[in-house]
Amino acid sequence: MKDKMIQIWLVLTLFSSTFSFAAALYEYNRPVRALGMGGVYLSFVKDTDAPTINPAALGFVSGIAVEVANVGLGINGVETIESYQNSTAVNSASDYDQFFGKKIRLSGNARVSAVMPNFGLSLYDDAQVSMILRNTAFPNIDMTFFNDYGLVVAGSATIAPLTSLGFSFKRINRWGGYQTVGLSTIAAGNAEALKDEFENKGVGYGGDLAIMTKIPGRFSPSFSIVWQDVGSTAFTKTAGNDAPPRIKDNLQAGVGLVLDLPGIDLSGGLEYRHINDTGVQIGKKLHTGFELSLPLIDLRVGSSQGYNTLGAGFSFLFLNFDAAMFKTEAGEYPGQTPENQILLSLSIDLSVDANFNFYSKDGKRRNLKQRR
Numbered sequence: 267m268k269d270k271m272i273q274i275w276l277v278l279t280l281f282s283s284t285f286s287f288a289a290a291l292y293e294y295n296r297p298v299r300a301l302g303m304g305g306v307y308l309s310f311v312k313d314t315d316a317p318t319i320n321p322a323a324l325g326f327v328s329g330i331a332v333e334v335a336n337v338g339l340g341i342n343g344v345e346t347i348e349s350y351q352n353s354t355a356v357n358s359a360s361d362y363d364q365f366f367g368k369k370i371r372l373s374g375n376a377r378v379s380a381v382m383p384n385f386g387l388s389l390y391d392d393a394q395v396s397m398i399l400r401n402t403a404f405p406n407i408d409m410t411f412f413n414d415y416g417l418v419v420a421g422s423a424t425i426a427p428l429t430s431l432g433f434s435f436k437r438i439n440r441w442g443g444y445q446t447v448g449l450s451t452i453a454a455g456n457a458e459a460l461k462d463e464f465e466n467k468g469v470g471y472g473g474d475l476a477i478m479t480k481i482p483g484r485f486s487p488s489f490s491i492v493w494q495d496v497g498s499t500a501f502t503k504t505a506g507n508d509a510p511p512r513i514k515d516n517l518q519a520g521v522g523l524v525l526d527l528p529g530i531d532l533s534g535g536l537e538y539r540h541i542n543d544t545g546v547q548i549g550k551k552l553h554t555g556f557e558l559s560l561p562l563i564d565l566r567v568g569s570s571q572g573y574n575t576l577g578a579g580f581s582f583l584f585l586n587f588d589a590a591m592f593k594t595e596a597g598e599y600p601g602q603t604p605e606n607q608i609l610l611s612l613s614i615d616l617s618v619d620a621n622f623n624f625y626s627k628d629g630k631r632r633n634l635k636q637r638r
Contacts, residue, residue: 291540291550291594292514294392294414295319295375298338298611302577302590303555304568306535308478308490309522310557314379314615317386317420317434320492322478324386324422325430331617333379334584338611340373371396373609388418393442411442411464412510420474432476440501440510441467468501468509486524493517517541531559549600566590572600586613 295318300307308320314333316323377390393413420434442464476492494516503509522535534556540546555568555575566577573593580587588611597603 291543291546293516293539294513295377295390298588298590298609299557299564299566299577299579300555301570301592301607301609302566302568302575302579302588303533303535303557304575305539305553305570305592306520306522306537306555306568308492308518308520308537309488309535310524310533313381313617314386314388316381316432317379317388317418318377318390320476320478320490321386321420321432321434321474322422322430322476322490322492324381324384324420324432325424325478326480327381327383327386329618330382331380331615333377334614334616336375336377336379336611336613338373338375338609340607340609370398371605371607373607375611384422386418386420388420389416390418391415406446409445409464411445413441415439425477426479428481429477429479432474432478434474436472436474436499438470438472438499438501438513439467439504440470443508443510466506466508466510467504469504470499470501470512472496472499472513484525486526488522488524490520490522491518492520515542529561531557533557533559547599550595564588568592571595573604584614584616586615587611588613 296305297307297312297315297319299312300310307315311320311323313323313327313329313331314336316327372395375390375392377388377392379386379388381387391413393411395409395411397407397409416436416438418434418436420432422430422432425431443466445464472495474492474494475496476490478488478490480486480488495513496515498515499513501509501512516539518537518539519541520535520537522533525532535554537553538551539553540551543551550571552572553568553570555566555570558565562581564577564579564581566575566579568575568577570592571594573595575590575592577588577590577592579589590609591607593604593606595601595603596605
């Protein structure tokens with residue numbers, strides 16, 4: 267029995283090596299940098315994030331940027347690792363009691379992007395796996411599994427002084443969904459039977475609309491409204507018994523300020539997301555965050571859904587490493603069911619300005635003494 271359980275867990279781990287978990291309010295392609303500063307990002311989106319986050323930001327791109335690789339991994343907190351490391355062997359049904367109510371969630375993503383003034387492309391793989399054992403009388407495992415492979419084509423146009431209108435078109439191949447799996451399926455050690463629970467596949471087409479205004483000045487205020495997955499993105503079944511669940515639309519608004527000083531930048535902002543979801547409490551929609559950018563290092567703090575967030579970034583030449591620790595609310599209101607998350611990402615960015623000189627990921631000449 268123990269050997270069979272180990273085999274199943276290995277299979278799940280392999281499946282989830284590129285997965286990204288989303289909480290009760292589904293969001294995807296959110297950069298680790300943003301998550302470390304309370305989820306705030308619409309006003310500070312870097313060039314290669316624009317196609318998937320805020321296509322209106324393409325109207326403010328002045329050079330050519332290529333994201334050769336961007337990969338990320340995550341898990342729902344250190345306590346999850348410790349919980350399963352300290353677990354005892356499973357030799358009988360009662361031995362499963364130690365796992366009841368303890369969710370395990372693995373995450374990750376991968377992406378390549380290329381942008382230029384008013385145009386951008388992104389190709390990404392974003393997925394998730396999570397599981398929790400429930401119901402001691404009739405044990406079952408609630409599982410979530412998604413793997414989204416998407417292509418995004420985005421553009422923008424100037425519609426007024428200092429204002430850009432952005433739009434994107436995306437094609438997404440989705441695999442997975444939500445399933446309740448009987449404990450007997452897991453205990454049987456049959457990996458094929460487990461895979462059969464998640465054979466639903468489909469393809470969907472969607473789009474985003476965005477508008478962004480940037481005002482020059484000492485604090486460079488910016489304002490953004492982004493409607494992601496306009497009208498929701500539904501999927502047409504290509505395999506399995508049913509089409510995968512749709513991606514619900516997400517209307518967002520944000521404001522940000524940036525103070526550019528010699529050697530450092532101070533950034534701060536506020537976002538209100540899922541505006542059109544009237545069934546969600548306001549506290550779960552609010553996000554604030556700040557970032558202090560020093561040569562080579564960024565430090566980030568914020569508040570997301572009422573919980574504190576922490577983040578840090580390190581950049582050297584074309585390498586960018588980011589880490590974030592935060593909580594997401596899986597319950598009906600802030601403070602009910604917080605879930606810890608830890609995410610790490612590594613990206614390689616190549617960017618040149620109009621004169622083909624290398625510049626940093628935020629548009630300034632790359633200089634180790636003043637990165638931005």
